[in-house]
Amino acid sequence: MSSIPHDHATGHAEEPPHAHDDHAHGPHGGIMRWVTTTNHKDIGTLYLCFSLIMFFVGGIMALTIRAELFEPGLQIVHPEFFNSMTTLHGLIMIFGAIMPAAVGFANWMIPMLIGAPDMAFARMNNWSFWLLPPAVILLGVSFFVPGGAAAGGWTLYPPLSTQAGMGMDLTIFAIHIMGASSIMGSINIITTILNLRAPGMTLMKMPLFCWTWLITAYLLVAVMPVLAGAVTMLLTDRHFGTTFFNAAGGGDPVLFQHVFWFFGHPEVYILILPAFGIISSIIPTFARKPLFGYASMVYAVAGIAILSFIVWAHHMFTVGMPAAGLLFFMYATMLIAVPTGVKVFNWLATMWKGEMTFEAPMLFAIGFLFLFTLGGFTGLVLAITPVDIQLQDTYYVVAHFHYVMVAGSLFAFFGGTYYWIPKWTGTMYDERLGKLHFWGSMIFFNITFFPMHFLGLAGMPRRIPDYAQQFADWNMVASIGALGFGLSQLIFLYAVIKCIRGDGAKAPAKPWDGGDTLEWTLPSPPPYHTFETPPVIR
Amino acid sequence: MNVALQKSNRALLMKLGFVVIAMFGFGYALVPFYEKICEVTGLRNIAQADESKSTQVDYARTVRVEFDANVRKLPWTFRPLEAIAGVHPGEVRQVMYEIVNTTDRPMTGQAIPSYAPMQAARYFSKLECFCFSRQTLQAGEKRQMPVVFVIDPALPKDIPTITLSYTFFEVEGGGADGKS
Numbered sequence A: 001m002s003s004i005p006h007d008h009a010t011g012h013a014e015e016p017p018h019a020h021d022d023h024a025h026g027p028h029g030g031i032m033r034w035v036t037t038t039n040h041k042d043i044g045t046l047y048l049c050f051s052l053i054m055f056f057v058g059g060i061m062a063l064t065i066r067a068e069l070f071e072p073g074l075q076i077v078h079p080e081f082f083n084s085m086t087t088l089h090g091l092i093m094i095f096g097a098i099m100p101a102a103v104g105f106a107n108w109m110i111p112m113l114i115g116a117p118d119m120a121f122a123r124m125n126n127w128s129f130w131l132l133p134p135a136v137i138l139l140g141v142s143f144f145v146p147g148g149a150a151a152g153g154w155t156l157y158p159p160l161s162t163q164a165g166m167g168m169d170l171t172i173f174a175i176h177i178m179g180a181s182s183i184m185g186s187i188n189i190i191t192t193i194l195n196l197r198a199p200g201m202t203l204m205k206m207p208l209f210c211w212t213w214l215i216t217a218y219l220l221v222a223v224m225p226v227l228a229g230a231v232t233m234l235l236t237d238r239h240f241g242t243t244f245f246n247a248a249g250g251g252d253p254v255l256f257q258h259v260f261w262f263f264g265h266p267e268v269y270i271l272i273l274p275a276f277g278i279i280s281s282i283i284p285t286f287a288r289k290p291l292f293g294y295a296s297m298v299y300a301v302a303g304i305a306i307l308s309f310i311v312w313a314h315h316m317f318t319v320g321m322p323a324a325g326l327l328f329f330m331y332a333t334m335l336i337a338v339p340t341g342v343k344v345f346n347w348l349a350t351m352w353k354g355e356m357t358f359e360a361p362m363l364f365a366i367g368f369l370f371l372f373t374l375g376g377f378t379g380l381v382l383a384i385t386p387v388d389i390q391l392q393d394t395y396y397v398v399a400h401f402h403y404v405m406v407a408g409s410l411f412a413f414f415g416g417t418y419y420w421i422p423k424w425t426g427t428m429y430d431e432r433l434g435k436l437h438f439w440g441s442m443i444f445f446n447i448t449f450f451p452m453h454f455l456g457l458a459g460m461p462r463r464i465p466d467y468a469q470q471f472a473d474w475n476m477v478a479s480i481g482a483l484g485f486g487l488s489q490l491i492f493l494y495a496v497i498k499c500i501r502g503d504g505a506k507a508p509a510k511p512w513d514g515g516d517t518l519e520w521t522l523p524s525p526p527p528y529h530t531f532e533t534p535p536v537i538r
Numbered sequence B: 001m002n003v004a005l006q007k008s009n010r011a012l013l014m015k016l017g018f019v020v021i022a023m024f025g026f027g028y029a030l031v032p033f034y035e036k037i038c039e040v041t042g043l044r045n046i047a048q049a050d051e052s053k054s055t056q057v058d059y060a061r062t063v064r065v066e067f068d069a070n071v072r073k074l075p076w077t078f079r080p081l082e083a084i085a086g087v088h089p090g091e092v093r094q095v096m097y098e099i100v101n102t103t104d105r106p107m108t109g110q111a112i113p114s115y116a117p118m119q120a121a122r123y124f125s126k127l128e129c130f131c132f133s134r135q136t137l138q139a140g141e142k143r144q145m146p147v148v149f150v151i152d153p154a155l156p157k158d159i160p161t162i163t164l165s166y167t168f169f170e171v172e173g174g175g176a177d178g179k180s
């Protein structure tokens, strides 16, 4: 290994990039490092920071919603703006916060977990990240055009979306760009996992996080183009005289719902499967036992992914379907509980008789297990067609998907951050802050969203800025909870910034004694280039 | 990165890129597929005459039927000759609509009905309707067309008024083959 400093301008013309094994070779300095980087660790950091910012942007929107709903009546924002808030909160949290966070974890961890030097298409990796900021800028600009930002809900149903103002066009373009970004990211992840594994790292030896992401990436490649098609149809209906969704022209607005949810249901697994992977990394580490039922975990994830393509119409039981259709989608949806149950039982069995300790990552994993399972059960309740027809578009649905998206995906990402941030930054996070963040999130999350079950069962409709008097008490409770949940996230921000600034104990290469995957064989923080010579897999 | 690996990466990129394009097409393929399913299951056969259910006329009850006419991106005038009618459930009733092609060229249009309130649609049978076929009008031509309908006496008592609304839209390229 050469340690002689060398000149970039000369002498290396013959070498393909990264062919030299000079590990002292670091990144460019300054802002251009981040704009031009093709390093998987840098891009992972970019994704994670971006999603953290978007998490707070979407969070402020959520707090605006909860502030308006603190009391019945209209007091803080105009109803149109309220509708934009619910719409953009959904879009930003899904496409700006959760998905980029998952891709950030993938970028940082997948090459290190499979012993690869970098992602397969390093330059495309850079593009897929840098497409995201323009998309978000489009969404931001849409607030200032005539008619305001999209306000018909994140699902963009026509006829509202075909009649809305220019803000809808900007939203459609933003979705196109974010879709392109995640398709490119997925192709990169699939190629990396299939082609770049270190010798001896067979597919069935990969950490489960790689498996869940591999399957997620296939889902993305399959359904993101369908969403792109659906919003393109909206766009041509709006401007180019097509009538896909216009009844007056022989089209049908219900068709949009079918196409959208053909994307939309696999999308919810796109949001949760990487989280499953993180939980499957954390629990064995802190239970100090190998993951129970590894192979069944892989098959369960694949089963969930396949089933996700045949259940979409459970989002639209009220549109008028033949009874046979209702029954099919009801039973198919319930079937998904089987592989999901396999996963939950395997996690529980992994903890069984383990020597468990309860650091912040494990706390979030256990919180995930409780609350995600609860959200899964309310999902089963909603799968029952007659019940769903009663609860369609009520706060019960809002409670359900926040239990699986916030207490599911988000909690897993918090846990994953605490788990791997010592590796990423070389500094241990502040355990006291991590625990405080966990308990704040756990308690206030439930104060916010548990009452929404009651509100929904009592009939409170979602996406409405005002409500009847009888819903006042629980709405006030939920709003107070939301404020507490929002403030708790500042603890997370502080803990992360502390790590980035190196303010804390120096992290050893392997801070968790239960960790046995490849990333722990590298120093903390890992050098800029890792595994340029593949590791030896036992 | 060695050349063989780069080649196999490229190959995978091509394959996945093909899947992406195919799935984009699949989104569009869902459109005719959906229409076919609706046709087969009879969910949306708006261009077909309903069967006449010969039932007792309920003279004790009068339903107010309002007629509404719209055009969409079509320079025609379109109006019902009577705006409101009192109709007994079970009674066969005919109403006339008038369309005028105000342009100086022949044009073809298609009318699509809709109902308010929505649940009234099930109880509203059209035995004859100009909306079952396309209408081709010469330049300046005026045409009067009938709708013959029956309201099912099973119409819930809490629906005193039904609005029947038509929207005419242009069928580019013409042809009066009656298929929508």
Ligand SMILES: [Cu+2]
Residues within 6 Å of the ligand: A264, A265, A268, A311, A312, A314, A315
């Ligand atoms: Cu679903």
